Amino acid sequence: MRNFFLVAMAAFSLTACRQNDSLVESDSSFNMQSSSADYAVGCNLPVQTVAGDVGSGGVPTTWTADKIWEIDGILNVPNNVTLTIEPGTYIKAKPKSNNTPTGVLVVQKGGKLNANGTVSAPVVFTSYNLLDCEDDTKAAPGDFGGVIILGDAPINTATGTATIEGLSGSQYEYGGTNSAHNGGSLTYVRIEYGGFDLLAPNSGNEINGLTLGGVGNGTTLHHIQVSYGKDDAFEFFGGTVNASNIIAFAQDDDGFDFDNGYVGTITNALALADINSTHSQSGTAPNQVSDTNGIELDNNSTGTATTLLTHPIINGLTIVGVSSSNTLYENGIHVRRHGQLTVNDGIVVGYPRGIYVEGTGSLFTSTNFTSVFVHGFNTDAAGPDTNLIPAANRLTGAVSLPIFGLPQPFFNNWPVDLGIRNGDFFGAWTQYNNY
Template sequence: MKKTFLSILAIAAIAFSNCTTSSIEPVMGFQVDATNFKGTITQGTVSLDASVEYNLTGALIIENGAKLIIPAGTVIKASGGTSAYIAVAQGGKIYVDGTATNPVVMTSSKANPAAGDWGGFVICGKAPTNKGATATAEVSDLTYGGAEPNDSSGSIRYLRVEYTGATYNASKEFNGVSLFAVGSGTTFEYVQSYNGGDDGLEFFGGSVNAKYIVSVNSGDDSVDFADGFTGSIENVYIKGVNKAGFEGSNNGDDGNATPVTTTTIKNATILLGGLTAAEGAIYYKEGGGKITYQNIYVDGLSLGVKVKSTDTAANARIKAGDLIVNPIQFVNKPVGFDYGEKSVITELNNTGAGSGAAVPSWAAGWTVGL
């Protein structure tokens, strides 16, 4: 798709003609219009006002050198399908400053919202991936990747993203949150994807360390990571699995591409929630990578670990000991339950994200659908 850019003059004209603004002054021609919230922040700092509801009608881009601050309790309601999304470009920064009792919410503007109503939240950083020195994000056309593992795109805390996943075609649609080469200097914690049309959260390379993640009723995978991801994902509560709970891969074009996906997934609960879970609790694919799963609790899924026999690179890594699932616990196994790749699994009684299937204490207050 093509990026949605408005000129500074066009944004200013809209703002002066009919606008509800935050309390700040315009920044280099960009003025916040809450009724028609979109455009490109090219520099300076824009701060939103939690007492104002924002109607996202198109793409909002935070460019290199610019900052967007979203205070606790801010609600952004999106309309416009694939044209409406929020994206942080390389060098841009976003500060989502929600709290446990007052999260920031990005959601649909429809009276009867549904998955796919709008795009989603995209961050593009400068950390390494195995897609080349730089690559182009498929859902914003922004560049991502580089050689800065400690790169910072800002701080995201207590954010709920709802009804995302607008579709371009059968093979291209938005995730709830897409992190392209996001570096470890970025704070990313207490984030929920709710009722998204595609993956809940997906990490495309990068080295960010994600904590306290919730994914509920994602249309595809609940949490997906690929393309040389070298960060970590800790404390995850997944409910309503459609395809895979976790999908971990190395590179869809070259299963042996470097840097190889290398990560630890720790303290996770995966609950079926009435959906099919066709790809299991864990799907190891496209070369997989060096992946360790620790303290995983799975309730009601029909498949443990899926690995395709035709995935030569992934199977070679399993033989080399690069996939470790230790410990994992399966409860309420349906008839026909299959561990999948049995050789990598060690079963013990686990706590998962908190206390087995129970909602963890850290998820209280700011989440929905649990």
């Protein structure tokens, strides 16, 4: 065990004044080592294990920052219960050796989660291996289960309800008619090393970093970073919730996934890829293909048209891939199965294909196509209406980026520079290196 006393004291003095979590100084090999100064502060705190339901069985409704909270299995926030997590609090999973989900926090219909950190003291859901004060343990995707919020806002299934992906049982149902549903507030939050595959690798029944099922626009979501996830960083299953200043970093699958009739507005979103992260693939060997996108969007899994169509609006979108074409990646944006997407002020760069709109009824649109810039190593954009993006805004092959306002955007070519495209993506609350 390393002596963390000096490290912790130094980290404590830096926490309040740190303005950039060493994005530029990070090791581009991204080898997921522990432990950065953030975690050195918290690793010596006492641990309280919680299981079952918040508000019963000894599980308190307020979690304080003077201890690490360890979730054993699936922890539920039931109807009419509010869980409050104080700024600077760390949450981890209780390790399990079998294929049983652990470290999964589920806010059920009618429950609320208020996890409101600050710029200098975010709420952090992360790997237990970053909180053990040990040199020789390393964090990995799947070390933390994930955060799931369920509500009764509209979705487009035939019954108007569904059971959330990755779990089973009527208590995990979402959907309804309440567009103004309020599932609480998440602000200045990091969710790291999340994800769980309930059945088997690439089964399609996964828990994401942050899953939102039928969540309504009474819910507050801003300044949230989901990193190093085993599946998608963010997935929106229907609902009307709005979000701003959200970051998907080094995810295994998609940065942002939308389906089942999601119709909210997102302002300032960044999907930042990393070639050294794990990568989702579809099919079976030796015919597996990449399934990793900056955005994946479907109306629904069957590709049918419905009265309520999946159609998010994203104002201020930045999707940054890797520095050379790689078969581990697919599309910067993939719109399919009658899904629709509106992007205003968007940049997509660093994927084999920039934007792909696939199939009848699928649509990519903008209120100002001149505000959309797209690059693909092989194809810039393909599919209905992508030709409305001006030719001057569409690049292929090796990239010259001044027109994008991105001096050097690629994660694996340091230093990363997003130019003026900063939705507080590099504030002291963020984290891009764990070593």
